[in-house]
Amino acid sequence: MKISRQFTVFGSAIFCVVVFSLYLMLDHLQLDRIKNPINEERLQNGQLVILQDKIDHLERLLAENNKIIANIRDSVTNLRKSVNNDKGPLEAKNLSQGLVDLLPFAPIWVLIPSEDCQFSAQTYSKAADEVQMLDVYDMLSFDNPDGGVWKQGFDISYEENEWDQEPLQVVVVPHSHNDPGWLKTFDDYYRDQTQHILNNMVVKLHEDERRKMIWSEISYFSKWWNNIDIQKKDAVKKLIERGQLEMATGGWVMPDEANTHYFALIDQLLEGHQWLERNLGVKPKTAWAVDPFGHSPTQAYLFKQAGLSNMLIQRVHYSIKKHFATQKTLEFFWRQNWGFFF
Structure with a gap:
C-alpha cells in the first residue's frame, strides 16, 4: 500500500515537472520572439525582395516594349515620308541576325515597293470572269x-436508281483540326485524343497505301x-515520302484571321515551317483553313x-457559299486589291 502511494506521488511529481517545463519553454520562446523579432523581419524582408524583383522584371519588360513600339513608330513614319516623296523603295537591311536581335536597337527596314502602299487609291481593270x-x-x-437538307439554300434530293448506270464517287479526306485550346487544355486534348489520332494514323495508313491523311x-x-520512338518516326517519314x-x-x-495581327500570323507560320524543315525536311504547298471565323486576303x-x-x-457565309455554288465559282484565283494572285 505504501509502495503504491509512493509511485502515485512520484508519478504526479514527474507530470507536474514536465508540464511546468513545457510552460517555461513556451514562455521563453514567446519572450524571445518579442525581444528578438529578427526572424519575422527576415521572413518579411524576403517576401518584399521577391515582390520587388517581380516589379523590377515587369518594369524592364515594359521599357523594352516601349523601345520596340518606338522603333516601329519611327519605321512607319520614315516609310510614309519616303512614299510621299516618291523616293522609291527603301533600302533593305540585312535580316540574317533575326528580328529579335534587331528590333530593340534600330528600326527594321524591309523592301516594300511604293505601289504596294498606295493600292487603296488605284483603279483596276476587271476581267470578264x-x-x-x-x-x-x-x-x-x-x-x-x-x-431542306441544307437549311441555308438547296433542297437536296435524288432518285434511288439514279446511280445504277454510273456509280457515285465519294471522296473522303481524313484531316486534322486540333485546337490547342478550346474546351480542354493543350495537354488534356493531347492526352485524351490527339496522340491516339496520330498513333492510329500511322497504323491505318500502312495497312493500305491508297489511304491518305493531312495534318495542319x-x-x-x-x-x-x-x-x-525511332521506328515510328521512320514510319512517318516513309508515309510522307x-x-x-x-x-x-x-x-x-490554325489561327483566327479576323482579329489577329499579321505579326502573329507570320510568327506562328514561321514556327511551324521551321520545325518541319528541321525535323522532316518538308515544305508545305497547300493551306488548310477550315475553322477560322472568316477569311482575309491578308492571310492568302x-x-x-x-x-x-x-x-x-x-467558314464562308452561307449566302456567299450558295452564290458561288450557283455560279460554279467555288474554285477561284484569289487576287488581293494590291495586285497579287494567290
Missing part, C-alpha cells in the same frame, strides 16, 4: 431560307513527335509569300 466581292456583298440579301497543327505534331501523309499549311496553329497574301500555291477555306 472576275468576281469583285464588294459587288457580291451588295447583291446578296443575306437572308436565312429553309432549303504542328504544335500538337511536334509534341507527339518528341514522345515516339509516299505521299500518304501531307503536312498542310504547317503553322504552329502571306501564304503566297510563304511558298504555298493553293488553299482550302471553309
Whole structure:
C-alpha cells in the first residue's frame, strides 16, 4: 500500500515537472520572439525582395516594349515620308541576325515597293470572269431560307436508281483540326485524343497505301513527335515520302484571321515551317483553313509569300457559299486589291 502511494506521488511529481517545463519553454520562446523579432523581419524582408524583383522584371519588360513600339513608330513614319516623296523603295537591311536581335536597337527596314502602299487609291481593270466581292456583298440579301437538307439554300434530293448506270464517287479526306485550346487544355486534348489520332494514323495508313491523311497543327505534331520512338518516326517519314501523309499549311496553329495581327500570323507560320524543315525536311504547298471565323486576303497574301500555291477555306457565309455554288465559282484565283494572285 505504501509502495503504491509512493509511485502515485512520484508519478504526479514527474507530470507536474514536465508540464511546468513545457510552460517555461513556451514562455521563453514567446519572450524571445518579442525581444528578438529578427526572424519575422527576415521572413518579411524576403517576401518584399521577391515582390520587388517581380516589379523590377515587369518594369524592364515594359521599357523594352516601349523601345520596340518606338522603333516601329519611327519605321512607319520614315516609310510614309519616303512614299510621299516618291523616293522609291527603301533600302533593305540585312535580316540574317533575326528580328529579335534587331528590333530593340534600330528600326527594321524591309523592301516594300511604293505601289504596294498606295493600292487603296488605284483603279483596276476587271476581267470578264472576275468576281469583285464588294459587288457580291451588295447583291446578296443575306437572308436565312429553309432549303431542306441544307437549311441555308438547296433542297437536296435524288432518285434511288439514279446511280445504277454510273456509280457515285465519294471522296473522303481524313484531316486534322486540333485546337490547342478550346474546351480542354493543350495537354488534356493531347492526352485524351490527339496522340491516339496520330498513333492510329500511322497504323491505318500502312495497312493500305491508297489511304491518305493531312495534318495542319504542328504544335500538337511536334509534341507527339518528341514522345515516339525511332521506328515510328521512320514510319512517318516513309508515309510522307509516299505521299500518304501531307503536312498542310504547317503553322504552329490554325489561327483566327479576323482579329489577329499579321505579326502573329507570320510568327506562328514561321514556327511551324521551321520545325518541319528541321525535323522532316518538308515544305508545305497547300493551306488548310477550315475553322477560322472568316477569311482575309491578308492571310492568302502571306501564304503566297510563304511558298504555298493553293488553299482550302471553309467558314464562308452561307449566302456567299450558295452564290458561288450557283455560279460554279467555288474554285477561284484569289487576287488581293494590291495586285497579287494567290
